[in-house]
Amino acid sequence: NAGVMQNPRHLVRRRGQEARLRCSPMKGHSHVYWYRQLPEEGLKFMVYLQKENIIDESGMPKERFSAEFPKEGPSILRIQQVVRGDSAAYFCASSPITGVQNIQYFGAGTRLSVL
Amino acid sequence: AQTVTQSQPEMSVQEAETVTLSCTYDTSESNYYLFWYKQPPSRQMILVIRQEAYKQQNATENRFSVNFQKAAKSFSLKISDSQLGDTAMYFCAFAYTGTASKLTFGTGTRLQVTL
Numbered sequence: 001n002a003g004v005m006q007n008p009r010h011l012v013r014r015r016g017q018e019a020r021l022r023c024s025p026m027k028g029h030s031h032v033y034w035y036r037q038l039p040e041e042g043l044k045f046m047v048y049l050q051k052e053n054i055i056d057e058s059g060m061p062k063e064r065f066s067a068e069f070p071k072e073g074p075s076i077l078r079i080q081q082v083v084r085g086d087s088a089a090y091f092c093a094s095s096p097i098t099g100v101q102n103i104q105y106f107g108a109g110t111r112l113s114v115l
Numbered sequence: 116a117q118t119v120t121q122s123q124p125e126m127s128v129q130e131a132e133t134v135t136l137s138c139t140y141d142t143s144e145s146n147y148y149l150f151w152y153k154q155p156p157s158r159q160m161i162l163v164i165r166q167e168a169y170k171q172q173n174a175t176e177n178r179f180s181v182n183f184q185k186a187a188k189s190f191s192l193k194i195s196d197s198q199l200g201d202t203a204m205y206f207c208a209f210a211y212t213g214t215a216s217k218l219t220f221g222t223g224t225r226l227q228v229t230l
Contacts (some may be wrong), residue, residue: 021198033217042206042220043160074182093158093218106152107158 002027005074006092006107006108011024013082014115021077025086032075033104034067047074079112087114117142117209121221128197129229135174135182136224138207145169149183149190150218155203163205166190194226202228220229 005024024058025032030051035043048056049069051100060067064082078088089111092102118141128134140149151163166174166183171179178198182191194201207221 035218035220043218044220045217045219048217059217089158093160103162103165105162108157108159111158 004092004094004105004107006110008015008110009108010111010113012113012115015083016081018081019079019086019112021090021112022074023075023077023092023107025092026096026105029094029096029105031095032069033093033095034075034077035091035093037091037109046077082112082114084114087112091095117144117211117219119207119209119221121207121225122128122221124172125227127227127229128129128194130197130199132197133193134195134197134226136205136207136226137207138190138192138221140188140190140207140209142188142209146212147168148212149181150205150208150210151179151181151192152208152220153203154223164192180185197228199228199230202226
């Protein structure tokens, strides 16, 4: 059973460009979470999605950031018109519908660098 | 809202020795989960150990154990027989019970295991 897959591992964008980060949850997992880690800090929650629904986006910046988890395909975190302050590691985690709740399995992260 | 505090930014331990990492949290809820995650230089987030608040018995996983003091809202991690591979950032995290909920992380403790 493959783990949580994130790609790309590294993404370089110039200011004003768009960044699209992808996350494929573990097989059988229908809950996806996105977290952001600024340098030398802990992870901060951004958004929680189930298939085709945003459940909690209380950690998402109000502008330029959006997330989706379509019925088919990976979850996408999209950042429009990136700025230097968006440079960070973005982690995706997934958890199962049933079984042991609240265990989130993390991907290896995408490191976004904005030039 | 819940908060998680890790008051030790850095710690060092010699190989084969024991080290304890501290974590305190604040919540008004009576039932929740607590976690320790490890982030090695590869940046992958790895679950080390998990504790359910309604269970009085402290969780253990091989060389890793916790001291969970619910009244004091304290959740420390003890690593016995430290190994070089234990060198990493360690994050304490909190989550409410429920189908799935976001993790709130502390700022982390950087652990260095030396020869």
